[in-house]
Amino acid sequence: MIANETVRRLQAILPPHCLLLVREDLKPFETDGLTAYRNTPDAVALPETEEQVKQVLSACRETGTPVVFRGAGTGLSGGALPVDGAVLLAMTKFGRILEIDPLARTARVQPGVRNLAISEAAAQYGLYYAPDPSSQIACSIGGNVAENSGGVHCLKYGLTVHNVIALRVLTIEGEELVIGSGALDAPGYDLAALLTGSEGMLAVILEITVKLLPSPERTQVILAAFDDVGKGGAAVGAIIAGGILPAGLEMMDRLAIEAAEAFVHAGYPLDAEAILLVEVDGTQEEVSEDVMRVRDILLGSGATEVRTAKDEAEQKRFWAGRKAAFPAVGRLSPDYYCMDGTIPRKALPAVLKRIAELSAEYALPVANVFHAGDGNLHPLILYDANQPGATEKAERLGADILELCVEHGGTITGEHGVGLEKIDQMCAQFTPAELEAFHGVKACFDPDGLLNPGKAVPTLIRCAEYGAMHVKSGAMPFPELPRF
Amino acid sequence: MSFLLSSCPLCEMNLPEISERIRAATGPLAIRAGGSKDWYGENVAGEVLDVSANRGIVSYEPGELVLTAKCGTPLAEIETLLDQHGQMLGFEPPRFGAASTLGGTLACGMSGPRRPYAGSARDFVLGMEIVDGEGRHLKFGGQVMKNVAGYDVSRLMVGALGTLGVLLTASLKVLPRPQAELTLQFECDEMDAIRLMNEWAGKPLPLSASAWLSGLLSMRLSGAQSSVSAAHRKLGGEVNPHGGEFWAGVRDHGAAFFRDGAPLWRLSLPSTAPPLDLPGRQLIAWGGAERWLKSEAAAADIRTRAAAHGGHATLYEGDRTNGVFHPLPEALLKYQLRLKQQFDPRGILNPGRMRP
Numbered sequence: 073m074i075a076n077e078t079v080r081r082l083q084a085i086l087p088p089h090c091l092l093l094v095r096e097d098l099k100p101f102e103t104d105g106l107t108a109y110r111n112t113p114d115a116v117a118l119p120e121t122e123e124q125v126k127q128v129l130s131a132c133r134e135t136g137t138p139v140v141f142r143g144a145g146t147g148l149s150g151g152a153l154p155v156d157g158a159v160l161l162a163m164t165k166f167g168r169i170l171e172i173d174p175l176a177r178t179a180r181v182q183p184g185v186r187n188l189a190i191s192e193a194a195a196q197y198g199l200y201y202a203p204d205p206s207s208q209i210a211c212s213i214g215g216n217v218a219e220n221s222g223g224v225h226c227l228k229y230g231l232t233v234h235n236v237i238a239l240r241v242l243t244i245e246g247e248e249l250v251i252g253s254g255a256l257d258a259p260g261y262d263l264a265a266l267l268t269g270s271e272g273m274l275a276v277i278l279e280i281t282v283k284l285l286p287s288p289e290r291t292q293v294i295l296a297a298f299d300d301v302g303k304g305g306a307a308v309g310a311i312i313a314g315g316i317l318p319a320g321l322e323m324m325d326r327l328a329i330e331a332a333e334a335f336v337h338a339g340y341p342l343d344a345e346a347i348l349l350v351e352v353d354g355t356q357e358e359v360s361e362d363v364m365r366v367r368d369i370l371l372g373s374g375a376t377e378v379r380t381a382k383d384e385a386e387q388k389r390f391w392a393g394r395k396a397a398f399p400a401v402g403r404l405s406p407d408y409y410c411m412d413g414t415i416p417r418k419a420l421p422a423v424l425k426r427i428a429e430l431s432a433e434y435a436l437p438v439a440n441v442f443h444a445g446d447g448n449l450h451p452l453i454l455y456d457a458n459q460p461g462a463t464e465k466a467e468r469l470g471a472d473i474l475e476l477c478v479e480h481g482g483t484i485t486g487e488h489g490v491g492l493e494k495i496d497q498m499c500a501q502f503t504p505a506e507l508e509a510f511h512g513v514k515a516c517f518d519p520d521g522l523l524n525p526g527k528a529v530p531t532l533i534r535c536a537e538y539g540a541m542h543v544k545s546g547a548m549p550f551p552e553l554p555r556f
Numbered sequence: 557m558s559f560l561l562s563s564c565p566l567c568e569m570n571l572p573e574i575s576e577r578i579r580a581a582t583g584p585l586a587i588r589a590g591g592s593k594d595w596y597g598e599n600v601a602g603e604v605l606d607v608s609a610n611r612g613i614v615s616y617e618p619g620e621l622v623l624t625a626k627c628g629t630p631l632a633e634i635e636t637l638l639d640q641h642g643q644m645l646g647f648e649p650p651r652f653g654a655a656s657t658l659g660g661t662l663a664c665g666m667s668g669p670r671r672p673y674a675g676s677a678r679d680f681v682l683g684m685e686i687v688d689g690e691g692r693h694l695k696f697g698g699q700v701m702k703n704v705a706g707y708d709v710s711r712l713m714v715g716a717l718g719t720l721g722v723l724l725t726a727s728l729k730v731l732p733r734p735q736a737e738l739t740l741q742f743e744c745d746e747m748d749a750i751r752l753m754n755e756w757a758g759k760p761l762p763l764s765a766s767a768w769l770s771g772l773l774s775m776r777l778s779g780a781q782s783s784v785s786a787a788h789r790k791l792g793g794e795v796n797p798h799g800g801e802f803w804a805g806v807r808d809h810g811a812a813f814f815r816d817g818a819p820l821w822r823l824s825l826p827s828t829a830p831p832l833d834l835p836g837r838q839l840i841a842w843g844g845a846e847r848w849l850k851s852e853a854a855a856a857d858i859r860t861r862a863a864a865h866g867g868h869a870t871l872y873e874g875d876r877t878n879g880v881f882h883p884l885p886e887a888l889l890k891y892q893l894r895l896k897q898q899f900d901p902r903g904i905l906n907p908g909r910m911r912p
Contacts, residue, residue, distance in 0.1 A: 175754045176828045199758060220704045227701060233708065234679050247887040254826030255867035256671065256845045257715070259882040260892050260910070262678055265711035269704045289760040309619030315642055315732035355760060357782030414700040416620055446701035447620075486702035494705070501705055505692045509899070513707050516894035529706065 074114035074137065074157055081131035082117060082159065085124055090165075092116040101160055104145045104152040105207070106493055108409065108463060113140075113154035117161045122278055125161070126242060129276065132159055133244050138522050141272040143183060143215030146207040148410060149491030151219060151271050155525055161276065163214050169193050170279070176254060177284045178237060183214025183277045187221075190282065199284035202229035205487070206395060214277045220269030222487030224320045224394075225351075227445035229285070231487070233268040238281035241267060243274075244518050254281070266513070271489050272524040274517040288353035291319070292363050293387040296375040297344035301325060302421035304346035307373035308444045309417055311350065314369050316362050320351035321445030322394050325424070328401060328439040328452070329393075335400035338393030339386075341377055348375075348444065349390055397441045398452065405437070405454035409466045412494075413477030414448045414486035426476055427451055434469045448486035449477070475500045490528045498528075499535035507532060571693065574722055577605055579691035584907045587718040589628045590655030593664050595873070597717050597909045598880050607659065607722060614725060615699075618643060622682065622699050623730050627659025627723040634658060638730055646674040646731040648765075650807045659723040665715025668807040669765035669776070672757070672827070672843040677714055680729045684710035686721035689900025699727045712895075718906040720899040734764070734778035738788060739799025742773040746831045746840070749773040753843045754828050761787050767806050768840040769813060776803060806841060813839050816850060819874025821858055823847040825867035832861055855879070881910060 082091055092098055093115055102110045119125045132139045138158035145152055145162075154160050166182035169190065173179075174197035179190050187208040191200040204223035205211055211221070216232045217239065229235070238252035251263045258264075267274055298304040304323055311318065324332065326345050333340045340347055348370070352362040363380060370378045381387040393400075401408050415423050424440060431438040437454040451473055455466040474484040474497045484490070484497040498507065510529040514521070530538070578585065584602030588594070589610075611628035618641040625634055631651055638644050648668030649661045662684075667676045683697025686709075697703055697710040713720060744752065749768035753775075757763060762779035775791065776799060777784045788795075796802060805811030814820060818836065827844035836851025851858065855871065855878035862869035868882035884892065896903070 173828070174758065175751075176826055177754075177758050197758070198760075220708070222702050230675065230679065231702060231704075233711070234675060243891070247890070249888055249891065250885070251888075253866050253868075254828075255824040256676065256827075256842060257665070257824050259868050259870070260884050260888065261716055261720070261895055262665070262712055262714060263888075263891070265678060265708045265714075269708055274707075286758050286760045312621055312732075313619040313641075315735070317732055354779070355762060355783040355786060357786045358762070358780040361780045361782055414698075414702045416617070416622070416699060418617065418620060443702070448700075448702045481698065482700050483698050483703040483705050485705050486700070487704060489704050490706070498705060503695075506694050506696065506706070509688070509692075509694055509709065510706050512898040513709070513895070516891060516898055 074159065075135060078131065078135045078137045079115060081135060082115060082128065085127040085131060086117060086119060090118045090120060101154065104147045104150060106148050106150045109150045109153050109492060111154045113160040114157060115159050117159050118165055120165045125276060126246060128159065128161060129242060129244055130246050132522060136520065138525050140524050141218070141276050143212035144210050146211040147215060147219060147491065148488040149485065149493040151489050151491035151527060153492055174199065178254065178281050179284055180279065180281045181213055182279060183212060185213050187211050187213055187216055194284050198287050200287050201235065201282055202285050203232050203235055213280055217268050217277055217280055218270065218272050219489040222448065224322060224443060226443065227321060228317050228319045233265055235283045236264060236268055236280060237283050239264055239267060239277060240279040241275040241277050244522055271491065271528040273514055273528050274523065289355050290359045291351060291353040291387070292359050293381045293390045294350040294363065294366055295379045295390050296348045296370040297341040297377040298346045298348070298374065299344065299376050301346045301424050303374045304348050305417060305420035307348060307370055307375065310369050310373050311366055314365060316352065316365060318350050318445060319353040320349065322349040323442040323444040324394065324397060325440040327437060328397050328441050331400040331404050331439060332393035332397050335403060336392045336396045338389050340393055344376065349394055401439045401452045401454065406456040406458065409453040409455065409470055411451045411453070411470050411473050412485045412488040413474050413482055415477050415480045415482035417444065417447045419480035423449065423476060423480055427473055430469055430472055434465055436466060436469055447482065471497060492527055495527065495530045496538040498530050499538050504532050507535065571724060574607060574610065575687050575691040575693055578687055578689065578722065581904050584904050587722055587906055589657040589660050590630065590653065592653035592656040593660050596664055598876065598911065600906050600909045602907065610724060613637060621730050622727060624699060624725060624727040625658050626725055627657065629658050631656045631658060631661060642733050643730045644733045645680065645728065647671055647677045647680055648807060649677060652808060658726060662714050662726055663716065663718045663723055669767065669803050669841060672845055673764050674731065678711045681710050681714055681726060682729055683727040684713055684723060685725040686713060686723055688721045689902055689905050697727070701729060717909045719896060719910055721905065736779065736781040736784045737799065738777045738784050739796040739802060740775050740777065740788065740791060740793035741796050742793045743771055744773050745771065749840060750828065750831065750844045757843050765803055766841065766843050774802060813837065818850040818852055820872040821849040821851060822870045822872055823849060823862045823867060825862060825865045829865040829867065834858060834861055
C-alpha cells in the first residue's frame with residue numbers, strides 16, 4: 073500500500089480531478105497492452121503541468137515512493153504495469169503538438185501526443201513521421217520513446233531512436249535535462265540513445281522533437297505466395313542482396329494467413345505456406361524499376377504467385393490483412409500471447425521449424441507474423457486462459473521461443489521492450505557483468521531505484537532463481553551466485 | 557551468401573591482452589589504433605594502449621545487411637569488401653589518413669556528407685563488444701536490426717572517445733550502394749543555399765549530400781538511374797563531372813578550403829540557422845546543419861554564436877587553450893560524469909579527452 077504521507081503530499085500538489093485514489097477509478101489502469109498481467113494501482117496521478125510533474129517526482133523521492141510512468145497504455149511487455157505501493161504517473165494530458173517547422177522538417181511535441189497525430193499534422197506540408205507501430209492510432213510518442221518502438225517500415229526508416237532529434241526530460245532528482253537540439257549532434261555522451269528505449273527506468277519525458285520525412289512520391293505493394301516458408305525467407309535475402317531496400321517487407325505463415333483472410337478478406341491465397349508483402353517507395357521512376365526487379369527476384373526464388381496491387385484500394389487490402397493479423401488470430405482462440413524475438417534472417421527456416429516442434433510439444437497452436445526485412449518475429453501463441461494452467465503453459469512456450477531466438481544469435485525483444493514480461497529471459501541474453509552494467513546505468517539516473525522498480529533489468533538473484541528452473545544442456549547459468 | 561572470416565589469429569589473442577592491460581593499469585591509458593585522429597579532442601597524458609592488432613572482419617552477410625568487424629580494422633578494408641558486394645557504409649565516414657579504423661571512427665562519432673540523408677555513425681551501430689575501465693568484457697546489442705533488450709549502451713559508446721570503454725568489435729547495418737550518382741552545381745549566395753538545401757530536403761528527391769562554398773551550391777543525387785535523371789531534370793543545375801573527388805575532399809578535409817593556416821571550427825546547428833555573422837570563410841554541409849568555419853575569431857564568440865542558433869561548436873584545428881568541445885550545462889554534466897564513473901571508476905580510459 074502507498075503511504076498516507078505520500079497521498080497527503082499528492083493531494084496538496086494535484087487538484088482532485090488529477091489524482092485518482094478510489095478503486096473504481098483505478099481499475100482501468102490495472103494493465104497496459106499486455107492484458108495477461110494486471111495489478112490495480114494504489115494511486116494514479118494525471119498531472120496537467122510540468123510543474124506538477126516535478127512536484128510529484130519530488131514528493132515521491134522525499135517519501136521513498138516508487139513511480140511508474142504511463143503513456144497511452146498500449147505497450148506489450150508490461151512496462152506500464154502498476155507496481156505495489158507506487159504512484160502511477162500518466163502523461164496523457166500532455167497532448168499538444170507544440171510546433172511543426174516544415175522547413176527544418178521537425179515536430180516538437182508533448183509526450184502524450186498520439187503517434188499518428190504527428191503524421192496527420194505534418195501531412196499538409198508533404199511530410200510524415202516514419203516509425204509506425206501497429207498501435208499508431210492510439211499509442212503516444214512518449215511511450216514510443218520509452219520503448220524505442222518500431223513498426224513495419226524500420227528496415228528503411230529506422231526505429232524511434234533514429235527519428236528523435238531532441239528530448240527534454242526530468243530526473244527523479246528534479247533536474248531538467250535538454251538532450252540534443254535542432255542540430256544533428258550534441259557535445260558529450262549520446263544520452264538520447266541511452267534514454268530512448270529505457271522503459272521509464274531513467275527519467276520522465278517532458279518534450280520530444282522528432283524528425284519528419286518527405287512523403288514518398290509513390291508507393292507500391294507486391295504480394296508473393298510460397299509453398300514453403302524457407303523459400304519465402306530466402307526470397308527476402310535475395311531482394312536485399314539485390315540492392316533493393318524495401319520500405320516494408322512482411323511475412324505471414326499459413327495459420328496467420330488463414331486467420332487474416334477469414335477476418336478481413338484481403339484476397340490472400342489460402343493454399344500458400346507463406347506469403348510475403350513487399351512495399352517499395354520512392355520517386356515514380358525508382359518505384360517502377362524496383363517493382364520489376366522485385367517481381368523477377370520473387371519468381372526466381374520460387375514464388376508460386378506474384379501479384380502487384382492494381383490500385384491504392386488493393387494496396388490497402390493487402391496491408392489490411394497484415395495489420396489485422398493480431399486481432400484476426402485473436403478470433404481463433406480465446407486468448408493469444410504475442411512474442412517479439414528478433415533473429416538473423418538466415419536463421420528463419422531453422423527457427424520456424426523448431427517453433428512448430430515446440431508448438432506440437434506444448435499442444436498450443438502458434439501463428440507466425442514476421443517483420444521479415446529486419447528479422448523481427450512475432451509468434452502468436454493461441455491458448456485459453458480459462459483452462460487451469462494454460463496461461464503458465466503459454467508463458468513457458470513463449471520463454472522457450474525467446475531463448476531459441478537468443479541461441480540463433482538474436483534477441484528476446486525487437487520492439488516491444490522487456491518490461492516485466494521478458495525479465496527472466498534477460499538472464500539468458502546477458503551475462504552477470506552486463507546486467508550489472510545496466511544496473512550501474514540506472515543508478516546514475518535513479519540512485520534510489522524508485523523509477524519503475526523490478527522492470528527491464530533483472531537482479532542477479534532473480535536470474536539465479538530463474539536459472540535454477542531452466543538448466544540447459546546440463547550447464548547451470550550463473551554458477552557463481554549463491555542460491556536459495 | 558555469407559562470409560565467416562577467421563583470418564585474424566592475432567585478434568583472438570588480443571582481447572585477453574587488452575583486458576589484462578586495463579586491469580593492471582596503475583595510471584591513465586591513451587587508447588590508440590591507427591592514430592589518424594590523434595589531433596581530435598583534448599590531449600591525454602597517458603601510457604599508449606595500442607589496440608591496432610585487434611583487427612579483422614568477423615562476419616559479413618550481404619543478404620542480412622550486417623557486417624561485424626574488430627574495431628582495429630582499417631575502414632579501407634571494410635569499404636573495399638562492401639564495395640565488392642555492391643554495398644557501403646551508409647554514414648560515409650571520413651578518413652583522415654589510410655590508417656583510419658572502424659573503432660576510431662565510432663569512438664569519435666564521425667559521419668560524412670551522407671549523414672543528414674541516411675543517418676549517423678551511431679544510427680548504423682547494431683551492437684558492440686567493449687572492455688570497460690575495470691577490464692570487463694561486455695557485449696551489448698547484437699547483429700540484428702531491431703533489439704530493445706537492455707539500455708542502448710553500444711550507441712552510447714559512439715562519440716564517447718573511448719572514455720567509457722575500449723571498443724573491441726562492432727556490428728553495423730550496411731546499405732546497398734546506389735546504382736547511380738550525380739553531382740549538380742548551382743550558383744547562389746549563402747542565404748539562398750541554406751533555403752534551397754532545406755526546401756529540397758523536404759521534397760521526395762534522391763538527395764545524398766549537399767555543400768555550399770564560395771557562391772557554389774553542390775547537391776549530390778543517388779539512387780536508381782531513372783530517378784537520378786528525373787531529379788536532375790527537376791532541379792536543373794550544372795553537372796560536376798568530378799563529383800566523387802569533390803565529396804571525398806569535403807569528407808576527408810582534403811579540399812583546399814581546409815588547408816590554410818587558420819583555425820578550423822565545426823559548428824553543428826539546426827539546418828535552417830541563418831548565415832553566421834562571424835569573420836572568416838565557411839563551407840556549409842549536411843543540408844545546412846554543419847558549418848565549417850576557418851576563422852581567427854575568439855573561441856568565446858564562436859561558441860556564443862553557435863549556442864544562440866541552438867547548436868554547438870567544436871575546435872578541429874587551432875589553439876586549444878579555451879577547450880575543444882562545447883561546455884555542457886551543469887545538470888547534464890553531472891549525469892555524464894556519473895556515467896564515466898560507472899564505466900571507468902578509476903578514470904583511466906582516455907581521461908580528459910572529452911573535456912579539459
